[in-house]
Amino acid sequence: PYLGQLVVIHPKAQVLQDWRSDVTQIATLFVVTLGVLVLLGTAFHWQASRAAEADQTLAVATERMDKALDRGHCGLWDWDIARGRIFWSKSMYDILGLQTKGEFLSYGEVAERLHPDDEPIDQLVDVMLQGGRPAIDQEFRMKHCDGHWVWLRARAELSEAPGQDSPNLVGIAIDITEQKRLDKLNQEAELRLKDAIENVSEAFVLWDSDNRLVMCNSKYQQLHNLPASVCRPGSSYEDVTRVAREPVIRQRSAASSDTTLPASIPEGSDGNTFEVQLEDERWLQINERRTKDGGFVSVGTDISNLKLHEEKLLESERELMNTVRDLQKSRMELEQQSQRLADLAEKYSREKTRAEAANRSKSEFLANMSHELRTPLNAIIGFSEVIEQQLFGKVDIPKYLDYAHDIHSSGQYLLDVINDILDMSKIEAGRITLEVEKCSVPAVIEEALRIVSGRAQDGGVTLRKDLPDSLHAMADVRSLKQVLINVIANGVKFTPDSGSLTISARRVKKMAEIVIADTGIGISPDQISKLGRPFEQVENQLTKTRSGSGLGLAISNSLIRLNDGSLHIASEKGKGTTVTITLPIAQKGKQPKRIVESDAVIEPISTGTQG
Known part of the structure; x- marks a missing residue:
């Protein structure tokens, strides 16, 4: 059933007053809330701006660090040993020609690029973790992406970050490939220099600005009787001079010092040169010169031959x-x-x-x-x-x-x-005139043998001949035949019964050579020099029974010389005599006659001992 309504009636002023109070409370709450929201928005915006600025600063710093590492051919390592991951900087990837693979690499990826002959890095880390080494400074090789090996020098130490149970190995790796190449070149150059200095004939020594030995050769070591132990680079001048034995000096030049060791260069002087004579009479010239770095070099040159000259x-x-x-x-x-x-x-x-x-x-x-x-x-x-x-x-x-x-x-x-x-x-x-023309040497010899053959037969001398089929010379036929008859007749005359005489002819270079050799009595060395002198004969047993004018050989020698030839006699007493006649060879073809007149000169005959 409908019960009705209860209406409460308030005064208008009271109602308006309550409304204004509620509106005021709501507005205040709204304003406060709005202010809080504005403050929160402003704070968030400021925080966001700071974060963006920090990111930008970090990016710039990272870029600068990478550029600096790249310029220095260096790479940054951060190895988290517990997790088995390694951080590489971008420059480290660039050194090996690799592309960046995420943020971290595994140890296996790094280990597969290490040279098998180098000491493993993990063994070094184990030693460090056990307290054996506080840091590492190690040279090793890593394979480039092109296949060649890159030499690196790693310097790192263990670093423990807050909140971590195990330390990280943090360090830098420097590319020393070029340095290694230069070191190798320097070593080769040094070896060549040492070899060159060792092979020079002078005693050589080089000292640095601190009077320490740089190098010396064995000549210097022998000169001062130095043991090998003090000839090593780095030995002080005092150590060397303490064990060095000064060579005994017999004489010094005016500018000489009291020692052959290079310590006599005056202050402010570029060098010194002096000479000394040693006990074994050798002379040394000592040249000492300052080097640009303040050291000095000394060279001892043996000038004994120069002094002798x-x-x-x-x-x-x-x-x-x-x-x-x-x-x-x-x-x-x-x-x-x-x-x-x-x-x-x-x-x-x-x-x-x-x-x-x-x-x-x-x-x-x-x-x-x-x-x-x-x-x-x-x-x-x-x-x-x-x-x-x-x-x-x-x-x-x-x-x-x-x-x-x-x-x-x-x-x-x-x-x-x-x-x-x-x-x-x-x-x-x-007053004698010759007609020099091309003639057959065997034919002229045959004519001479035919004329002398009767005498040879009467004397019991056998004539032998060894003649070529063809041999032409430039000569006067009449005078050549006269010479041959004279020489052959002499050979027959002074060859005893049952002896022999052989005549041969041949070409020797550009000359025709005729050789008449007999087995006669020969001529002694003290008598052979008389041959060819007009009206002189060699005294022997046969000349007492066989007459002669002593002009035959002189005439023969003169006639042969007029034919531009030569006559040589070689003999040995008791064995026989050999006469050699040479004449200019005739060229092929027809040769014109040449008229030769005597120059009235009688030349001695060329003689020698038969052998």
């Missing part, structure tokens, strides 16, 4: 001065003698003219006399030959035949002598 030069100079004084002293004498020599020269010229005139007169006289003698000799030889041959009747008395034979032989011998004298006089007077 210098002494010889001084001696020569003294001799020269003495000679000059002697020359000046004898100058007056020479001037006096010059006048006497001029007088003698004038006298000699007059005597020479008279001698030449007398020689010409003698040659003309001999030529005329030979011509006058040949006319009666021809009659004597002819009539004695008629009697010997009994052409006009038989001679009953044998003694007359013997006399006729002796007259014929003596006349023939005298005719030969006259012919030789006539030839010699023509040569001396310059």
